[in-house]
Amino acid sequence: MSGAPATVLVVDDDPSVREALDSLLRSVGFEVRLYGAVQAFLDAPMPDTPACLVLDVRLPGRSGLDLQDELARVGRRLPVVFITGHGDIPMSVRAMKAGAVEFLTKPFREQDLLDAIQAGLRRDAERRVEDAARRRLRERYEGLSAREQQVMAKVTAGRLNKQIAGDLGLSEVTVKVHRSQVMRKMDAASLPDLVRMADQLGLRETGGSDTLV
Numbered sequence: 001m002s003g004a005p006a007t008v009l010v011v012d013d014d015p016s017v018r019e020a021l022d023s024l025l026r027s028v029g030f031e032v033r034l035y036g037a038v039q040a041f042l043d044a045p046m047p048d049t050p051a052c053l054v055l056d057v058r059l060p061g062r063s064g065l066d067l068q069d070e071l072a073r074v075g076r077r078l079p080v081v082f083i084t085g086h087g088d089i090p091m092s093v094r095a096m097k098a099g100a101v102e103f104l105t106k107p108f109r110e111q112d113l114l115d116a117i118q119a120g121l122r123r124d125a126e127r128r129v130e131d132a133a134r135r136r137l138r139e140r141y142e143g144l145s146a147r148e149q150q151v152m153a154k155v156t157a158g159r160l161n162k163q164i165a166g167d168l169g170l171s172e173v174t175v176k177v178h179r180s181q182v183m184r185k186m187d188a189a190s191l192p193d194l195v196r197m198a199d200q201l202g203l204r205e206t207g208g209s210d211t212l213v
Helices: 015-027 038-043 064-074 089-097 110-142 146-156 161-168 172-186 191-201
Strands: 007-011 031-035 051-056 080-084 102-105 203-206 209-212
Touching: 007 015, 007 038, 015 031, 015 110, 031 038, 038 064, 051 064, 051 110, 064 080, 064 089, 080 089, 080 110, 089 102, 102 110, 110 172, 110 191, 146 161, 146 172, 146 191, 146 203, 161 172, 172 191, 191 203
Parallel strands: 007 031, 007 051, 051 080, 080 102
Antiparallel strands: 203 209
């Protein structure tokens, strides 16, 4: 991750609100991107820094709640802080159940908004670290040979070396060699460590074969 400032994305159809938020957020050091409608936001590239979305509930066309649903559907896990001048309890409950960081009713205290944004940015920074670790783990797994992947699936399923040898038609010595290579290439300190990696990868053994699910 670069040392660039965190980015706050603002979607609000009121130009005066956008301008006020832009001035406030830039004054505390955030990079800010402004959008007047849901589609304009969806058409724009996402920043390569921790980010938080400040989203008006009521927008022309698709609402802020619709956008929250769309982001979840396409797997864009972006923290959302809702702002609204016309909110109600059902709206806030729906937003929070769907994972919103906060639901603020206008007029709100600037500090309340900044606190919510900071919470969202921390959440996104943690997600980015986890995603990067998952990508590195996947790269290590893909660096295994097909046979090593088979052995890893069986080892982490609890099969003994002798059983794996019978399953794969190998000698027990060969299984031990593959197992050692798996531990080294996956950078696993122990068998429980390797099992944890298999769980993170979604590795499962089914019907004598191994698959990623």
